[in-house]
Amino acid sequence: MGYYDTLGAEAAKMLEYVETGTTDSAESTMEVPASAYTDTGYFDREMETIFLKLPLLAALSAEIPRPGDFKAMDLMGKPILVTRKSDGGVAAMMNVCAHRGMILQPEGHGNKKRFSCPYHAWTYANDGKLIGVADPGKFGPICKEERGLTTLPCVEAAGIVWVCLTPGAQINIEKHLGGMMEDLAAHNLEKWHFCGSRRIYGPNWKIAYDGYLEGYHFAAAHPETIHPRSFSNIMHFTAFGPHMRVGYPQVAIKEKLTASPRDSWGQIENTGYDFVRTIFPNVSIFFAPEITQVAQLIPGPTPHQNTTNLLFIRRDPPRDEADAAAIEGMMDWLRDVVDKEDYGVGLQVQKGLASGAIKSVIFGRNERGNQFFHKYVNHLVSGETGSEPPVL
Structure with a gap:
């Protein structure tokens, strides 16, 4: 049927x-x-x-349709940042600067290629990678690869961006949604x-x-x-x-x-x-x-x-x-x-x-x-x- x-x-x-x-x-x-x-x-x-x-709805695809779009929000007491990358994919990370723990981006929507911390101006790409440390000569040596934003498991399916709040966990969204995947997909919510x-x-x-x-x-x-x-x-x-x-x-x-x-x-x-x-x-x-x-x-x-x-x-x-x-x-x-x-x-x-x-x-x-x-x-x-x- x-x-x-x-x-x-x-x-x-x-x-x-x-x-x-x-x-x-x-x-x-x-x-x-x-x-x-x-x-x-x-x-x-x-x-x-x-x-x-479990995978949780963090954003609707329609909330971040264009490359550079983002949504910052509080989810279960955790500040998170969901972004649309330049390749069209999505990323999710803790909205917390890796320097001193400052909240990086106020709650809301917008479009940015990079995020600069309002405390000490450390700068991150919209996939969470650390790309700039303010006044690095005075700050001292740092491995940027180890100081990116804490990433969260994230997948986009059926017009929804799903996030797991446990770093390193695996998301099998097809298994999680089961037959509900077909129901949601029939509506083409991403459009x-x-x-x-x-x-x-x-x-x-x-x-x-x-x-x-x-x-x-x-x-x-x-x-x-x-x-x-x-x-x-x-x-x-x-x-x-x-x-x-x-x-x-x-x-x-x-x-x-x-x-x-x-x-x-x-x-x-x-x-x-x-x-x-x-x-x-x-x-x-x-x-x-x-x-x-x-x-x-x-x-x-x-x-x-x-x-x-x-x-x-x-x-x-x-x-x-x-x-x-x-x-x-x-x-x-x-x-x-x-x-x-x-x-x-x-x-x-x-x-x-x-x-x-x-x-x-x-x-x-x-x-x-x-x-x-x-x-x-x-x-x-x-x-x-x-x-x-x-x-x-």
Whole structure:
């Protein structure tokens, strides 16, 4: 079965759920200790076994499309610098001068062939090599080859620049993404236009991630934004390793799908149904007709917090000033929905769990994606040698 045939089958399944009043379901309910969202020791193990080992989204290809483009950012408390080299390839390194540890480049985007430290003016090429020491005669002998920026494993695939925060580690992005690679590659994200970003602050990263994995909350939490478009509590789940494609049928799914030939259903995403793609451990992607939102959840610095960067792209750059203004308005609207509705709820959940009022949270049979996500987190954190990862 081809890619679009598979999407069409998932759309058909969503239509069946709507017509029968059912949803994709797990075999039983599942409890997760409340401490999984609050305990510092558990949080530290998550950082060590998941976030410092797995490939993480550092940038969209569309953020650094030209040779010399760069993005400086904080990722998991580590200052990193991602660059587009002169040969078109990408590089990632710690954004820290090898002389005295000064942060080399302030957070943001730009285009530079070289980076000069604002403290003592040591200069680096955009691949991290040290190319100049200020006043070398007075400084003394130094081996430039040994004093470049600390490089990080980095690979570009499916329109995304992936980085591992452990120097010297190996990235097998094809193995990591599995079938999700085909899904992302089908969109040719590397050809899209980067519109901008927004930043919001929320609760524990898993509370935030939980919200992307179910539509059970649509009616109560999004009565005027999402629920008028999409059914509440009807979902379809497809897993690719730890990653998921979560389907949400629109209230007009029957009308929209029956108006199109059955063999075209997989090619009309956003017409009758939508998907949210989650890339484990901390990315959610929603392809909307107007603009695409990529949410990057960055845990910490404590178990009770996360910083979320909302990155926005679309297929074409703004047509004119009015179109550019409309894009800005859409980014603000999407930010406000996530911030005020999802994270507004999430912060209250965090407060409730921290109170000690309940010992565990319970996920229903309808919250199948959440169950799978928490099983995968626990599988990685437990580190049991030889154990098989969970399956959906």
